[in-house]
Amino acid sequence: MSEPSILQKSPARLLSLDVFRGLTVAAMILVNNPGSWSSIYAPLKHAEWNGCTPTDLIFPFFLFIVGVSISYALGSKKGNTSQSKLIFTAFKRALILFGLGLFLNLFPKVFTEPMEALSAVRIPGVLQRIAIVFFITALIFIKTSQKTQLRLFIGILIVYWALMTLVPVPGVGYANLEKETNLGAWLDRSILTEAHLWKSAKTWDPEGILSTLPAVATGLFGLLIGTWLRRKDREESVKISWMFSIGVLAVILGLIWDLCFPINKALWTSSFVLYAGGLATIGLALCYWLIDVQGYKKGTTPFVVYGVNAITVFFLSGLIPRILTMIKVTMPDGTIVNSRVWMYETFFTPYFSPVNASLAGAITFILIWLGILWWMFKKKIIVKV
Numbered sequence: 001m002s003e004p005s006i007l008q009k010s011p012a013r014l015l016s017l018d019v020f021r022g023l024t025v026a027a028m029i030l031v032n033n034p035g036s037w038s039s040i041y042a043p044l045k046h047a048e049w050n051g052c053t054p055t056d057l058i059f060p061f062f063l064f065i066v067g068v069s070i071s072y073a074l075g076s077k078k079g080n081t082s083q084s085k086l087i088f089t090a091f092k093r094a095l096i097l098f099g100l101g102l103f104l105n106l107f108p109k110v111f112t113e114p115m116e117a118l119s120a121v122r123i124p125g126v127l128q129r130i131a132i133v134f135f136i137t138a139l140i141f142i143k144t145s146q147k148t149q150l151r152l153f154i155g156i157l158i159v160y161w162a163l164m165t166l167v168p169v170p171g172v173g174y175a176n177l178e179k180e181t182n183l184g185a186w187l188d189r190s191i192l193t194e195a196h197l198w199k200s201a202k203t204w205d206p207e208g209i210l211s212t213l214p215a216v217a218t219g220l221f222g223l224l225i226g227t228w229l230r231r232k233d234r235e236e237s238v239k240i241s242w243m244f245s246i247g248v249l250a251v252i253l254g255l256i257w258d259l260c261f262p263i264n265k266a267l268w269t270s271s272f273v274l275y276a277g278g279l280a281t282i283g284l285a286l287c288y289w290l291i292d293v294q295g296y297k298k299g300t301t302p303f304v305v306y307g308v309n310a311i312t313v314f315f316l317s318g319l320i321p322r323i324l325t326m327i328k329v330t331m332p333d334g335t336i337v338n339s340r341v342w343m344y345e346t347f348f349t350p351y352f353s354p355v356n357a358s359l360a361g362a363i364t365f366i367l368i369w370l371g372i373l374w375w376m377f378k379k380k381i382i383v384k385v
Helices: 015-032 054-076 083-106 112-117 125-142 147-168 182-192 212-229 237-257 268-295 301-308 310-324 339-347 354-378
Strands: 327-329 337-338
Touching: 015 054, 015 125, 015 268, 015 301, 015 310, 015 354, 054 125, 054 212, 054 268, 083 125, 083 310, 112 237, 125 147, 125 212, 147 182, 147 212, 147 268, 212 237, 212 268, 237 268, 301 354, 310 339, 310 354, 327 339, 337 339
Parallel strands: none
Antiparallel strands: 327 337
């Protein structure tokens, strides 16, 4: 995924931020497109519930990057462009992102059985959450001071903790953090109904309404770090040292809070916000020091090409597999399968163990997109919304 194009017009664009974004998007595509969902290495899976794997860090890293990018894109415009114009532009692009997410959830059934597709479409989703977080974070940046943004960040974490751990869930009678009976799951079923939730769960959604609140806090985390990074009155060494320190402190606080409010990506708990945001801060500080300060740029181009056209690759990498499943192929034994299964069974399963075949399929998908994105980069083709 890429943040909307308003974030791609910054006059002071950081190469390290493009690289960090590209790494994140490439990792997102890797975990979203295994050769087989039944054979995946453990680090490439989400945690079953509580806990955190490398895969669980990808989405918060991206929302963190959205926050950093807002600071760079809107920082110089905040006092020079009318607030209403900035807000309208942000809203328009958020609306487009939300619509693209809904389209992915509707495709391809919307073209064959439109009424049935609409009646059961999943309303939440990754693109939808990015759209909401982008708009709210941009709105907060435009309308408030840095001190207020910090207060909102802390306030959101505390309020969400209180809601999830202290408020009794209607119909259950007590507060809890279980999959189907927590307050967020109840709210999603009450407002969106089960027909419009994540089909793999049906009774709850990992991108649900209430958990979008702390996801906004992740965006604010990135916004605050981006504002610090943009400062001209601090030495680079001081900025980097503080970023590492803040990152380590956030990770420690997240681990401490985990003892009573478990780190959980599906619930996007406050401890998860601190833990993932801390690691993202450390990662960005490392990239910034190596690339923008020390000047080590060799080998960064593959990640830059992913970073500058991230919206294209994320959307199409979700769309094309759906198209491939519509194309039917007859196997040598007479079995009819979709073309995606045919390619996997023909080019990967005969030559690797199940988990390695699945990984090889995902890596091949990434390399194919790398070639396409590299060509687009050379041609200066950047798709914006």
